[in-house]
Amino acid sequence: MNRQWRIVLALLAIAVVVLSACTAPAAPAAPAGEAGSEAAASGEAMAGDKVLRVNLGTFPDILDPQKSSFVNEIANLKMVYEGLTRQDGELATVPAAAESWAYNDDATALTFTLRDGLLYGDGSPLNAERFAYSIRRNIDPATAGEYASITDEILGAPEWRGCGEDAAACEAAAAQVMESVKASHADGTACTGYDDAECNTLTLTFSRPAPYFHVVSSLWVTFPAKEELITAGGENWWLDAANHIGNGPFVIDTLEQGVQALYTPNANYWGDVPQVSVDFAFITDSAVAFEAYKNNEFDIIGLSAEDLEVVQADPVLSQEANIYPGSCTFAVMFHQLKEPFTDPKVREGFARALDREGWVTDVLRGLGSPTLTWIPPGFPGYDGEESRWGFDPEAAKQAIADSSYGSVENLPPITMTFSDTPRNRTRNEWLAAKFKEVLGVDATLDPVESTTYTALTKDINTAPQMFILGWCADYPDPQNWLSVYWKTGAFGERIGYSNPELDDLLVQADTELDPAKRAELYADAQRLLTDGVPVAFMWNNVNSYLVKPWVSGIVQTPQDSGWPGDIAPWTIDIDTAAQSQ
Amino acid sequence: MIPVLLLVALITFTLMHQAPGGPWDRDPSRRQVDASTQEALNKKFGLDKPLFVNIEGGNPLDSQFFTYVGNAIQGDLGPSYRQRGRDVQDILFEPPKGKAIWDSRFGYSMRLGLLALILAALLGIPLGILAALRRNTIFDYSALFVSTIGISVPSFVLAIFLIIILAGQLNLIKIIQRDWSSPGAWLVPAVVLGFGTFAYITRLTRNSMLEVMGQDYVRTAKAKGLGGRVIITRHMLRNALIPVMTIMGPALAGLITGSFIIETMFGFPGSGREYVTAIGNRDYSMIMGTTLIYALLIVLANLTVDIMYGFLDPRIKVK
Numbered sequence: 001m002n003r004q005w006r007i008v009l010a011l012l013a014i015a016v017v018v019l020s021a022c023t024a025p026a027a028p029a030a031p032a033g034e035a036g037s038e039a040a041a042s043g044e045a046m047a048g049d050k051v052l053r054v055n056l057g058t059f060p061d062i063l064d065p066q067k068s069s070f071v072n073e074i075a076n077l078k079m080v081y082e083g084l085t086r087q088d089g090e091l092a093t094v095p096a097a098a099e100s101w102a103y104n105d106d107a108t109a110l111t112f113t114l115r116d117g118l119l120y121g122d123g124s125p126l127n128a129e130r131f132a133y134s135i136r137r138n139i140d141p142a143t144a145g146e147y148a149s150i151t152d153e154i155l156g157a158p159e160w161r162g163c164g165e166d167a168a169a170c171e172a173a174a175a176q177v178m179e180s181v182k183a184s185h186a187d188g189t190a191c192t193g194y195d196d197a198e199c200n201t202l203t204l205t206f207s208r209p210a211p212y213f214h215v216v217s218s219l220w221v222t223f224p225a226k227e228e229l230i231t232a233g234g235e236n237w238w239l240d241a242a243n244h245i246g247n248g249p250f251v252i253d254t255l256e257q258g259v260q261a262l263y264t265p266n267a268n269y270w271g272d273v274p275q276v277s278v279d280f281a282f283i284t285d286s287a288v289a290f291e292a293y294k295n296n297e298f299d300i301i302g303l304s305a306e307d308l309e310v311v312q313a314d315p316v317l318s319q320e321a322n323i324y325p326g327s328c329t330f331a332v333m334f335h336q337l338k339e340p341f342t343d344p345k346v347r348e349g350f351a352r353a354l355d356r357e358g359w360v361t362d363v364l365r366g367l368g369s370p371t372l373t374w375i376p377p378g379f380p381g382y383d384g385e386e387s388r389w390g391f392d393p394e395a396a397k398q399a400i401a402d403s404s405y406g407s408v409e410n411l412p413p414i415t416m417t418f419s420d421t422p423r424n425r426t427r428n429e430w431l432a433a434k435f436k437e438v439l440g441v442d443a444t445l446d447p448v449e450s451t452t453y454t455a456l457t458k459d460i461n462t463a464p465q466m467f468i469l470g471w472c473a474d475y476p477d478p479q480n481w482l483s484v485y486w487k488t489g490a491f492g493e494r495i496g497y498s499n500p501e502l503d504d505l506l507v508q509a510d511t512e513l514d515p516a517k518r519a520e521l522y523a524d525a526q527r528l529l530t531d532g533v534p535v536a537f538m539w540n541n542v543n544s545y546l547v548k549p550w551v552s553g554i555v556q557t558p559q560d561s562g563w564p565g566d567i568a569p570w571t572i573d574i575d576t577a578a579q580s581q
Numbered sequence: 582m583i584p585v586l587l588l589v590a591l592i593t594f595t596l597m598h599q600a601p602g603g604p605w606d607r608d609p610s611r612r613q614v615d616a617s618t619q620e621a622l623n624k625k626f627g628l629d630k631p632l633f634v635n636i637e638g639g640n641p642l643d644s645q646f647f648t649y650v651g652n653a654i655q656g657d658l659g660p661s662y663r664q665r666g667r668d669v670q671d672i673l674f675e676p677p678k679g680k681a682i683w684d685s686r687f688g689y690s691m692r693l694g695l696l697a698l699i700l701a702a703l704l705g706i707p708l709g710i711l712a713a714l715r716r717n718t719i720f721d722y723s724a725l726f727v728s729t730i731g732i733s734v735p736s737f738v739l740a741i742f743l744i745i746i747l748a749g750q751l752n753l754i755k756i757i758q759r760d761w762s763s764p765g766a767w768l769v770p771a772v773v774l775g776f777g778t779f780a781y782i783t784r785l786t787r788n789s790m791l792e793v794m795g796q797d798y799v800r801t802a803k804a805k806g807l808g809g810r811v812i813i814t815r816h817m818l819r820n821a822l823i824p825v826m827t828i829m830g831p832a833l834a835g836l837i838t839g840s841f842i843i844e845t846m847f848g849f850p851g852s853g854r855e856y857v858t859a860i861g862n863r864d865y866s867m868i869m870g871t872t873l874i875y876a877l878l879i880v881l882a883n884l885t886v887d888i889m890y891g892f893l894d895p896r897i898k899v900k
Contacts, residue, residue: 288740295752
């Protein structure tokens with residue numbers, strides 16, 4: 001017996017030795033638990049003493065301003081880089097790298113004037129030629145960025161992007177874009193290169209009036225990553241933190257794949273220099289992130305629906321919950337070319353059968369807000385007055401009775417297609433139950449794999465008869481909500497939506513220079529869109545985070561990318577005494 | 582070995598292209614990649630070529646499948662469609678600048694997997710032996726109890742349980758590791774990763790020991806008057822460990838390729854999550870690459886086990 005135990009103990013000892021040999025080629029052995037704090041301490045030493053620890057979820061697949069497209073990627077890019085303009089806490093577009101901008105008389109050209117003495121994080125000068133490079137690189141078919149089409153207003157951009165094999169066409173379109181995206185001195189004379197300190201003017205020429213383009217110019221696709229670093233680094237230049245020399249409020253300190261991205265304040269930033277460093281971690285499991293937050297290892301994490309009840313029941317955590325409107329609107333989409341939703345009365349019947357309040361309480365557990373309109377609250381163009389097609393069981397039944405089908409029995413079979421996750425199952429079961437309860441319709445559930453769902457819903461021919469889908473803003477302007485989505489041939493085409501009257505109105509709005517008149521035209525357009533009940537507007541998402549009480553000065557907006565406060569990180573401060581307790 | 586890998590490649594390739602959607606599909610509630618950009622991307626990555634055989638003239642082997650196989654043989658697993666600018670072999674095997682191959686994604690997973698397997702074997706085999714020797718005692722029941730838990734409790738439950746106990750309650754570890762070069766950080770992920778295998782090894786060792794204990798040659802050895810230890814180590818163990826060895830190979834291949842659960846829960850920078858996310862992302866070359874690497878490891882592990890049999894039992898010869 002004793003001898004056997006000795007063997008076991010000996011084996012255990014071997015295990016411990018193997019364990020340390022196996023894991024740490026060179027690192028000094030440290031007791032578990034101290035390693036993390038040591039790393040944090042070294043980060044703190046570099047950054048003053050204030051480090052904001054944020055869980056960002058998924059590590060970026062790509063950190064290239066002209067190729068990235070996901071929220072977690074943009075959150076990282078926004079630390080190091082800054083566009084020509086940016087949004088403030090009210091989502092108004094304000095000067096950033098450009099101190100001012102002006103449109104020509106018909107808004108077919110936009111001229112930015114850059115701030116004097118702009119510097120990159122490494123102290124090197126930043127001039128208009130850098131921005132010209134970035135915008136051209138975004139259009140260049142060789143880049144083939146996911147958001148390349150967002151600058152299509154620029155004269156020659158769609159032609160260059162789509163020039164394909166035709167070398168002559170490519171060359172001509174590229175030359176056109178070189179002219180349409182032009183850096184110059186204030187007096188209009190040509191710049192001499194990236195070192196030309198007087199090169200402070202950037203002129204964009206459009207193929208059509210685009211009085212909203214200064215808003216687009218805040219997007220990450222204009223972020224001025226350095227050409228020489230991109231060229232030298234090749235396709236994966238962005239992997240190396242040393243290549244991310246930017247003009248944003250932070251400089252990158254550490255970029256470790258899947259583990260950490262640490263940003264320290266950029267002393268060369270033109271504006272207020274941030275007071276804290278920001279340390280992103282990438283824990284995708286919300287339960288683990290929640291435990292780490294409770295264990296004071298994070299200052300900010302996303303609050304998931306699963307943890308909401310626990311948080312609300314807890315006297316301390318409930319005070320730290322931070323729930324505010326998001327940037328998306330979701331709707332039950334009806335395919336306008338598939339029976340029975342070809343009939344507006346049927347669409348009206350289904351739209352009025354939906355109890356949005358109940359949906360938000362029962363299904364979303366409060367993480368959402370009901371809506372009857374397209375543009376979400378907090379965004380320019382929100383219509384708080386819209387009250388049509390809300391929940392009304394009697395009116396719902398009446399609408400079906402008034403439809404060309406006459407009664408529910410005559411409706412063809414109704415199928416609801418969704419991406420097969422437990423959450424979506426609950427959602428669609430709830431919808432089906434509502435349709436049954438209010439209208440007496442038996443809807444069939446059709447779950448499909450998630451990428452299959454995406455593929456199906458993209459195409460007018462394969463888009464299902466009825467499904468839940470939404471739109472999340474690229475930038476805060478009604479043009480992005482209405483023209484980009486509902487114009488004939490745009491994203492709304494997937495459900496066969498086409499309304500020439502709306503198209504005309506949107507063209508007017510898109511080209512109107514007077515802001516007040518423009519806003520009015522978009523408001524009219526949104527009402528016109530709702531007239532025909534193309535879809536049943538359902539809910540707006542919310543941003544939900546847990547934020548420790550020692551973090552102050554967070555400016556939050558519906559457009560936040562990945563964490564609250566990213567729109568003005570320089571106002572954030574930390575009470576380190578409370579944090580370290 | 583080569584035909585097995587080719588067959589795996591063919592089946593995987595066919596299945597993944599049968600699934601609707603492609604690598605440029607995005608969250609349907611956001612801006613989609615524009616059609617002409619998609620065309621440019623397809624061209625850039627060769628996705629505009631026919632899938633299997635080029636019947637449009639030219640070289641019939643100028644197809645996606647044969648191009649892939651041809652490149653894969655030369656060690657080029659193709660560009661990832663999601664992590665653009667990087668090749669699959671770079672994502673998996675290339676260490677960060679200035680570090681050794683052990684610090685690559687695969688290196689991390691391999692070290693953790695090895696550690697987990699060593700822990701599982703070093704604890705599981707002795708526990709199984711002791712449980713068999715002390716059959717129907719409280720020790721045996723305890724061992725069985727632990728191993729039943731190990732087999733039935735999913736690793737994500739064990740992971741969150743350990744995190745809550747060790748970090749939340751006892752404050753022994755940090756939940757969020759920012760420095761994986763310290764050995765302490767590896768212990769909990771390794772325990773979670775290896776626990777199921779440990780439980781399986783324990784049960785298997787116990788069962789095969791019990792089977793061996795009833796054999797004639799053990800009785801003969803006892804009759805010869807040999808000591809208990811000699812019988813256990815020389816006569817019983819060598820035979821009892823054969824089934825255990827058999828499962829060690831595939832277990833090793835499974836453990837060292839990484840675990841999605843471990844990586845999402847501990848933020849461990851391994852290669853396991855690629856196996857899962859690549860499928861949803863339709864990152865075709867990543868799906869092919871990870872599947873082929875897994876298949877290759879399984880084949881190699883089984884080969885190694887076959888050779889090991891020879892040492893444990895001289896009657897088994899590798900031909």
